[in-house]
Amino acid sequence: MKVWAVLLLFAVANAKHEQYQGWKSYFVKPFNTVQLQVLGSVVEKYGIDFLSNPAVERNGLALVKPELHEDFIKSLRNHGIAYKIHAEDVKAQLDIDDELMEKRRRKSSGMKNGTIPLDNYLELEEIYDYIDYIAEQYPDLVTIISPGNSFEGRPLKYLKISTTNFEDKNKPIILIDAGFFGRDWITPSIVLYALHNLTQSDMLHDYDWILIPVANPDGYKYSFTNDRFWIKTRSTDQHLLSIVCPGVNVNRNFDFFWNTIGTSNTPCADNYAGSKPLSEKETFLLNDSLGEFISRVVLDISLHSYGSLILFPWGHDGSLSNHAFALQSVGVSIADTIYANSLPDFPRYIVGNSALVTGIETSGTGIDYAHMLGIPLTFNLRLPGIEEGTEGFQLDPEYIEQLAKETWAGIVVGARRAAELFGNTRN
Incomplete structure (x- = not known):
């Protein structure tokens, strides 16, 4: 009986990532x-x-x-x-990633004394458990908002962090989001590290903060259980083919030049933009619930993985917005600060217009939409990887804490610069 159990476990492990054979x-x-x-x-x-x-x-x-x-x-x-x-062999490299994660998981002590483990990639349930814990521990600072559920019924959650319960209209707001793409496993850890630091630092005196740890919980969960490179949501109501090819690319679903370039009308494509702007519960509910705060937001950083890039609008045609100089200047300040706190393993960030830097024009993105709504500084911050690394498709978990620390240092500088430039003009 034990032999059969061992063989079954081996077969299941060996079959994982089979779609990438x-x-x-x-x-x-x-x-x-x-x-x-x-x-x-x-x-x-x-x-x-x-x-x-x-x-x-x-x-x-x-x-x-x-x-x-x-x-x-x-x-x-x-x-x-x-x-x-x-x-x-992509499948073999994914198996390497799994081995690293499992090795770390065996060593990890998990959440202890309110400290989130930054030595491994976090499951969705671990992320939600941590933010629930922090909200309980700091009820005067942290409020969890759940505007509704995802397509598969998981709660969408974001956090308001403030010493004045967002009632001081003179305080600028900093917005940080993560987990737009299911496969971007490292990004929620950066948000949770920011959350921890906000409860311990003076960064709440002059600013209010909104943190979105996982904007696409269905896709995030699916990338752990079924498809490591999954990007989209898991909706099946957008097209006749959506039953076979579920999901919409969240970062092509916003109402700014929607579905005009860099997108697809085919549900099976990773850049499928959906049947209409804000078609996804994930984008519609967050857009609807965050609308009341938009007039005070001075900085919006959307965390993605990976590439060591800090990108800004406009992405649909490579043109520059009226705030292009401020975007470039603040982006460079963030990049320089991260570099000063970084390891030599990571390449230096490149800062610039998203279409010009990457050579790819994209419409319906979150940062372009937010910028169109009036947020002066909106960035897609693509976290670093090891440029020539061949150990797998994600950073060794040993780098997560370092990456969280250096990124937070950059965010702090970005928040201060944003408030200096636009704090009085957004109230």
């Missing part, structure tokens, strides 16, 4: 803007999934299906774009 991953590095634009067209033509977007003289990491290997490589060679294989 035969996939390969490639480092791709464009050396000029022409090559970067070519890569953008290749992404659109073949639907290539870049886990880390390339920039000029900066590697991107592309996931490529078995049937696309030959055409993808041919396109790169035809345009002289440098590439090299990251993983011959």
Whole structure:
């Protein structure tokens, strides 16, 4: 009986990530803007999934299906774009990630004395347990708001952190969100670290804060249980094919040049924008509930993984907003602060317009929508990875705490700069 149990466990473990059997991953590095634009067209033509977007003289990491290997490589060679294989077998690399997580989980003591473990990637239930605990411990500072449930019935939660219960209208608001994409496992840890620090620091004296730990709980959960690279929500009501291909890309679902560029009308595509703007419960409920605070928000940072990029509007056409100088200046301040607190393992952040830096135009994004609503400083902050790393598709969990600390240092500087520039104009 024990032998059969062992064999069954082995079979289940071996079958995990089976959908990525035969996939390969490639480092791709464009050396000029022409090559970067070519890569953008290749992404659109073949639907290539870049886990880390390339920039000029900066590697991107592309996931490529078995049937696309030959055409993808041919396109790169035809345009002289440098590439090299990251993983011959994507499934095997995912197994490496699993081993690292399991090793860390065996060593972790979990939440202890109100301290969130920053030595491993967190399950959704662990994240919710922690924010519930903090709200109980600091009822005069932290309020959990749940405007409704996700498509699969999980509570959507965000936190209001304030010494004045948001009643002081002169205090600017800083908004930080995470977990737009299911697979961005490291981003909630950064938000939880920020939450912990806010309860212990003076950053509540002059600012109110809104933190969204997981904007897409269904997708986040599914990436743990079924598909490590899952991006979208899990809705099945957007299209006749949604039953077969569930979900909508949250970061293409906002009402700003919705579904005009960098999106797809096909539900099976990762950049499917949905049947209409704000079609997803996740985007509609958050948009509806946060609306009353928009006039006071001076800084909106949306955390993603990965690439060491700080990107700002406009993403649909690469044009610059009226706040372009402030966006660039504050973005550089955040990047410089992170660099001063960073490890040499991480590449330095690149700051700039999202379409110009990545060579890919995208519509319906969260930061563009927030900027259109009047938030002066909106950034997509793509956390770093090991640029030439081949140990797996995510950072070794040993780096999580360091990454949380350096990112928080950047957020603090960004908040102060934002308040200096726009604190009096948003009230």
